[in-house]
Every structure is written in structure tokens, then in C-alpha cells.
Amino acid sequence: MSVSITLEEKILEAIIKTSNNNITITDQHGNILYSNPEHWTVYGIEPTDLTGQSVYTLQDEGILSPSISAMVIKEKKEVQVMQHTITGKVIMSTAYPVFNETGELIRVISYAQDQTEILNLHQQYDQLKEKVKGYQTEVKNLRQKNGISYRSKAIQQVFETINRVANSDATVLFLGESGVGKSMFAQTLHSLSPRETEPFIEVNCSTIPEHLFESEMFGYESGSFTGASKHGKQGLIQQADNGTLFLDEIGELPLNIQVKLLRVIQEKKFIPVGGKKEIHINFRLVVATNQNLENMVQKGTFRSDLYYRLNVIPLQIPSLRERKEDIALLMNHYLQIMNTKYQASKRLHSKTFDYLVQYSWPGNVRELENLIERLVLTSEESIITPSSLPQAIRGQLSSTEEKSSYLLEKLFQDKRNLKEILEETEKFILLKAYEECKSTYQIAKMLGISQPSVVRKLKKYK
Ligand SMILES: Nc1ncnc2c1ncn2[C@@H]1O[C@H](COP(=O)(O)OP(=O)(O)OP(=O)(O)O)[C@@H](O)[C@H]1O
Known part of the structure; x- marks a missing residue:
């Protein structure tokens, strides 16, 4: 039966040619009427016009395995199959029968979508998901193992990088x-590394007197200087052989030692003080500082070549006030530790808790740890109230709530009249909003008044 090409079919042909899918239309005998030559490349054939070719022949040649159009001709209903082509692609093919008015099958329309990329992406996504799950478990184990508490994203990211x-x-x-946990993370890094079972040597560069630095770091041969042990001494660098050398407060390293350290890092060998023989060494270097090394380089107090050697993986540990979400967790963590240590069962009053969360913690986690220990030891009540807190904390903070009730009480005691009390209260609220908001528009929005009245009132009270 011959089929004349109508205008609709011409439109169809144009759609097929411009479509991103491989659309093929065959007649009821499996002869290709339309298809886009470009799309046949996924089946391992050059872009050729296959019009007139039989899908049965293509199936016999192994190009279509199986031919979905042939399946539809046989079954006279929609079919969907996954095809693996000789080019290694995975194709999702769907074909539909088209019937005429008398119910005779006259056309088969098939779509082939290349799924290879999507499947690859799925696979990569699954692999990544597994990896992340692995990291999370490792981080969790490690956190438990090392007693590290955090909730903040910033510390989570530090952990992931480590x-x-x-x-x-x-x-x-x-x-x-100081006190944010740099040494603790350095230790964690070591315990996660293949050097875990080897030594972790921690050197606080700020505690070694300058004249002893060289002998402490590199060791010395017997009798090399007055006061030296007659048997000589192994240096800290050598003690870290095969393990990790952690140089804390690296900014305190004297300039002459900086040159020597740079040489050891580059050459992996050194000569002890008073010695002749070179010692080969293998250690991983981890350093920490609370100083701005870049500024020190500019001022000439830290060597730029050493700085670049050290700045391979810089990891910034944020201060506690920059991650307030960790404070409550850390307080509970240390409260538990100190209660166990001193066989106590102290708890923090909710107001004490509020004070401590708002405090700026200049000494970071170390300060928090020490304070909780002190509070557990010194407070007489089982619930630690704000009165047990050092004046420095209470004075610095005073919650807004307390400030305001104090203000009201004072105004009342001063026997001010209602108008004055209301004015003082308005002033307090305005100035508090001024501290917290970036613009007068923001203040107006927060307080539900117009921006011109904010400006007017600020002028009055500031
Ligand atoms: N996330 C945390 N969870 C539990 N304890 C922590 C955490 N961060 C820090 N600490 C504890 O706080 C104290 C101070 O940490 P660490 O000595 O590592 O700080 P640091 O940044 O190296 O300080 P410095 O610069 O003064 O050497 C340690 O007792 C450490 O165990």
C-alpha cells in the first residue's frame, strides 16, 4: 500500500530533523520513512540517510538489537526497551503504533533517547553520596573518639578538609x-593519617628560648657547646621521624631557624649542632599560628620563602564568637566532663546559659573549658546561677532583658513621671535598634514606624 506524503508529514519530517531525540517513523512493513541521519551515530553507523531501509535488515546486521519498530509491528501496541548499542551507549527506546480509521497499523513512531550520560551522572552521584556518607561516619567516629564538640558548618568544613x-x-x-582548637585539629589530622602509629611531636615555638632553639630542634653531638650533655641529644625534628612534626606558634620562630627549617623541609635532611654527618628525615609538617604571617612577611619578620612552603593547605578555625551555635554544645560537653571528674552533678541555670552564649569568649574554647571547671568546683548550689559568673562576663554582657528591667527599676526608683519613663524607654529601644540595624529604613521596618520618625527620634536621643 503506497502512502502519499501530506503537508502534515512534511512538518513532521522537519520536526524529526530538528529534534534532539532520535525519532524514526516506519511504515507497517518496517521500512524507514523518516529519520534524522545524525542520530544513527549512537548505533555505530555514519550519519546516513536510512530512508527506505528495513528495520529487519538493520536488526539482522546487529545494528538494532532488537528493533523496537519490529516489536511494535508484531505486538501492535506501545513498547519500551533499553538498548545497549555496539558503541557502548545505553538507549531508552519507546515506539508507538499508528492505526488508520479501519484499525490497520500504518506507521510506527519510535523515539530513542541516549541515557548514557544520565546513567553515568547517576552512577557518579551515587558514588559521591557513598563517599560523603563515608566521610560523615569517619568524622562522627573521630569526633566521638577525640571528644570534639561542634554544630557549626564552619567546623564541619574544617573536619571535612582534614x-x-x-x-x-x-x-x-x-x-x-588562641584556644580555638588548632592543636586539637593538628592531632586529629595526625590520627587520621597513615602516620597515625608513628610519633606526633608538638613543639610550641614560643616557649623555647632563642639561644636553645637550634639545639632543641636539630639536636647536638656530644660536647658541642658548654652545658651540653656529654652523650649529645636527639632533636625534636628527629623524634618526629616517620611521624608528624607540629610546630605551634610558628610565627615565633627566630629568623635564623626559619632558614634552617626551610632547608630541612626542602632537602629532608639536616646536620645536628656540632655534627658532621647528615641525617635523613621523613616527617609531615603541620604548623599553627594566631599571628598574621602575611603581615609578618611584609614587615620582614617572617621569611616569604618559608611562608609559601607552609601555606599549602591553610585552614582557618573561626573564633567561638563567630560560631555561637557551638557554645551551648561545648558548655554541656565540658559540664559533663567536669561533673564526672569532680563527681558532681552541677547544672547551669537558664540565665547563666544565656549569659555564656552571649559572651564574646576572647580565650575561645580554652576559656570556656576553664570557666566550666571553675564553676563546677566553686559554686555551692547544684544549679549554677549568674551570680557565680565572673564580673567580667556579667559586666560585659547584661542581657537586653536585664538591661531593660534594670532601667525600668532605676527610673521608677528615681521617681520619674510616666512621660519621662516612656521617653527613657523609647530612647533605650531606639538606640538598641540603632546598634543592631544597618540603616534607618531597617529600624523603621523593625519598630513599625516611619523612616522620617526614626531619623527625628535618633536626632533627639543620640
Ligand atoms: N570543638 C571542640 N570540642 C571540644 N574541645 C575543644 C574543641 N575545640 C577546642 N577544644 C579544647 O579547647 C582547648 C584549647 O584547644 P587548643 O589547645 O587546640 O587551641 P589552640 O588553638 O591550639 O590554642 P593556642 O593557639 O593557644 O595553642 C583544648 O583543651 C581543646 O581540647
């Missing part, structure tokens, strides 16, 4: 204020 770089020998530079 996990990723632990296997390498890359130098890690921990940056952050």
Missing part, C-alpha cells in the same frame, strides 16, 4: 585565635 588531606603529606597551616 579528612580529605589526611592521607597526603601536604603541609597544613592552622590559623586562628
Whole structure:
């Protein structure tokens, strides 16, 4: 039966040619009427016009395995199959029968969608998901193992980076204020690394007197200087052989030692003080500082070549006030530790809790740890009230709520009249909003008044 090509079919042909899918239309005998030559490449054939070719022949030649159009001709209903082509692609093919008015099958329309990329992406996504799950479990185990408490995203990211770089020998530079946990993370890095069973040697560069630095770091041969042990002494660097050398407060390293350290890092060998023989060494270097090394480089107090050697993986540990969400967790963590240590069962009053969460913690986690220990030891009540807190904390903070009730009480005691009390209260609220908001528009929005009245009132009270 011959079929004349109508205008609709011409439109159809154009759609097929411009479609991103491989659309093929065959007649009821499996002869290809339309298809886009470009799309046949996924089946391993050059872009050719296959019009007139039989899908049965293509099936016999192994190009279509199986031919979905042939299946529809046989079954006279929609069919969907996954095809693996000789080019290694995975194709999702769907074909539909088209019947005429008398119910005779006259056309088969098939679509083939290349799923290879999607499947690959799915596979990669699953692999990534597994990896992340692995990291999370490792981080959780480690956190429990090392008693590390955190909830903040920032510390989670630090952990994840530590996990990723632990296997390498890359130098890690921990940056952050004193007491944020730099040493603790350095230790964690070591315990995650293949050097875990080897020594972790921690050197606080600020505690070694300058004249002893060289002999402490590199060791010395017997009798090399007055006061030296007659048997000589192994240096800290050598003690870290095969393990990790952690140089805390690296910014305190004297300039002459900086040159020597750079040489050891580059050459992996050194000569002890008064010695002649070179000692080969293998250690992973981890350093930490609360100083701005870049500024020190500019001022000439830290060597730029050493700085670049150390700044391979810089990891900034944020201060506690920059991650307030960790404070409550850390307080509970240390409360538990100290209660166990001193066989106590102290708890924090909710007001005490509020004070401590708002406090700026200049000494970071170390300060928090020490304070909780002190509170557990010194407070007489089982519930620690704000009165047990050091004046420095109470004075610095005073919650808004307390400030306002104090203000009201004072105004009342001063026997001010209602108008004055209301004015003082308005002033307090306005100035508080001024502290918290970035603009007068924001203040107006927060307080539900117009922006011009905010400006007017601020002028009055400031
Ligand atoms: N997330 C945390 N969970 C539990 N304890 C922590 C956490 N962070 C820090 N600590 C504890 O706080 C104290 C101070 O940490 P650490 O000595 O590592 O700080 P640091 O940044 O190296 O300080 P410094 O610069 O003064 O050497 C340690 O007792 C450490 O165990």
C-alpha cells in the first residue's frame, strides 16, 4: 500500500530533523520513512540517510538489537526497551503504533533517547553520596573518639578538609585565635593519617628560648657547646621521624631557624649542632599560628620563602564568637566532663546559659573549658546561677532583658513621671535598634514606624 506524503508529514519530517531525540517513523512493513541521519551515530553507523531501509535488515546486521519498530509491528501496541548499542551507549527506546480509521497499523513512531550520560551522572552521584556518607561516619567516629564538640558548618568544613588531606603529606597551616582548637585539629589530622602509629611531636615555638632553639630542634653531638650533655641529644625534628612534626606558634620562630627549617623541609635532611654527618628525615609538617604571617612577611619578620612552603593547605578555625551555635554544645560537653571528674552533678541555670552564649569568649574554647571547671568546683548550689559568673562576663554582657528591667527599676526608683519613663524607654529601644540595624529604613521596618520618625527620634536621643 503506497502512502502519499501530506503537508502534515512534511512538518513532521522537519520536526524529526530538528529534534534532539532520535525519532524514526516506519511504515507497517518496517521500512524507514523518516529519520534524522545524525542520530544513527549512537548505533555505530555514519550519519546516513536510512530512508527506505528495513528495520529487519538493520536488526539482522546487529545494528538494532532488537528493533523496537519490529516489536511494535508484531505486538501492535506501545513498547519500551533499553538498548545497549555496539558503541557502548545505553538507549531508552519507546515506539508507538499508528492505526488508520479501519484499525490497520500504518506507521510506527519510535523515539530513542541516549541515557548514557544520565546513567553515568547517576552512577557518579551515587558514588559521591557513598563517599560523603563515608566521610560523615569517619568524622562522627573521630569526633566521638577525640571528644570534639561542634554544630557549626564552619567546623564541619574544617573536619571535612582534614579528612580529605589526611592521607597526603601536604603541609597544613592552622590559623586562628588562641584556644580555638588548632592543636586539637593538628592531632586529629595526625590520627587520621597513615602516620597515625608513628610519633606526633608538638613543639610550641614560643616557649623555647632563642639561644636553645637550634639545639632543641636539630639536636647536638656530644660536647658541642658548654652545658651540653656529654652523650649529645636527639632533636625534636628527629623524634618526629616517620611521624608528624607540629610546630605551634610558628610565627615565633627566630629568623635564623626559619632558614634552617626551610632547608630541612626542602632537602629532608639536616646536620645536628656540632655534627658532621647528615641525617635523613621523613616527617609531615603541620604548623599553627594566631599571628598574621602575611603581615609578618611584609614587615620582614617572617621569611616569604618559608611562608609559601607552609601555606599549602591553610585552614582557618573561626573564633567561638563567630560560631555561637557551638557554645551551648561545648558548655554541656565540658559540664559533663567536669561533673564526672569532680563527681558532681552541677547544672547551669537558664540565665547563666544565656549569659555564656552571649559572651564574646576572647580565650575561645580554652576559656570556656576553664570557666566550666571553675564553676563546677566553686559554686555551692547544684544549679549554677549568674551570680557565680565572673564580673567580667556579667559586666560585659547584661542581657537586653536585664538591661531593660534594670532601667525600668532605676527610673521608677528615681521617681520619674510616666512621660519621662516612656521617653527613657523609647530612647533605650531606639538606640538598641540603632546598634543592631544597618540603616534607618531597617529600624523603621523593625519598630513599625516611619523612616522620617526614626531619623527625628535618633536626632533627639543620640
Ligand atoms: N570543638 C571542640 N570540642 C571540644 N574541645 C575543644 C574543641 N575545640 C577546642 N577544644 C579544647 O579547647 C582547648 C584549647 O584547644 P587548643 O589547645 O587546640 O587551641 P589552640 O588553638 O591550639 O590554642 P593556642 O593557639 O593557644 O595553642 C583544648 O583543651 C581543646 O581540647
